[in-house]
Amino acid sequence: MPNETPPVLDGPALWSAQAHLPSVLGRQLVIERGEGCYIYTREGRRLFDGTAGLWHANVGHSRPELAEAAYQQMQQLETYHIFGRYVNDRALELAERLAALSPIADAKVILNSGGSDAIDVACKLARRHWQREGRPTKTIVLSREFAYHGLHAYGTSIAGLDFNRAGYGSESLVPETARVSTYDIAAVERTVNEIGADNIAALVAEPIQGTGGVIPPAPGYLEGLQRICRENDILLVVDEVITGFGRTGHMFASERYRLKPDLLTFAKGVTSGYAPLGGVLVAPEIWQPFYRDNSETPIFRHGATYAGHATASAVALRNLDLLEQDKLLPRVSELETLLSSELTRLQSYDAVTDTRVAGLLGGVTLAEHLSAEAITDQLIERGFITRPLRGNTVQISPPFTTTDDEIKQLVEALSDVLTEQE
């Protein structure tokens, strides 16, 4: 038989993200509506959103307060760019608010459109910093094995998930990157010494690795990273795209783990996903040289049309009000305790090799004979959205507005599905 070229499948014009298309075409879930912790498909199925979408819908779906904030702002001014002399009120207000919340003292705030954007900016700014300092060899950006930092050019290049970095014709899209150990701080130190601190601009780290399989830091690990960075003049970029704005029960995980980042990236929870917005908090030693009153002062050549988008900023401001008004941070701490005890119960199953919880972020790692992908598909049939992650892990990270009962029901459904496999 001659090799036959497989037929090209038909499908909607919309090219799905991160999808093996032959596996998803014909079984796509069209999400038509959301309400609180539930979403509804076009066929009218009601699904509990056990992942808050991609860890973003923190205050729940379709809240009228946020729709109203966007509506009012758009009637006044949809947006105006912030290049050069121009700024707009909402971007100014949001930046003040974020600087006040920031774990970095006296931070300046760069605003853009999402987490991948924020990572690109942070890595560019780190390299720019050392060039301006007259240390031109400091260009390498370190990241951790299993890291996920989005999929723009820099996020792709520093991915610790190899499949996201591969296929572009060289080791990475942007040259000068390297991975360090996620568990072993002595190994991190060895890598830094091998590469040489004079060649390293920054180290980027999620405080709790998300897409890599919900991996909370080993005790002392993050403190170790911070120490290595300080001792070697390496900028510490803490990627709080998932953890920022309450997911660990603190406004930022940097508070929980006592980190003082030089740069902090955020997105998702800043608007709970109601508008595309992300950004970077910047420490004084990095921003001050760009603010000196001198004709020789350099310019950071970065920006985009939607940087400081007025409507996205208005939505973020209202979302931050909701976090306070609904007392969602202390609620996350309560939910962490509950989720942790619920998942610990699953450890008695042969099918479960490990469970991990930090904040309202849970991961259940399944034994090899099971597939997290198949299990999450079966959970959809029972009305619960979870997500398969690296390492045969099932992600559980519902909105902060979830009830105790809903968490128990989700874990019960998972436990039923696992029992059926035995």
Ligand code: PLP
């Ligand atoms: N950084 C982390 C830690 C993330 O989890 C993500 C997205 O999941 C990103 C960056 C990229 O964010 P975005 O998808 O908004 O570009």
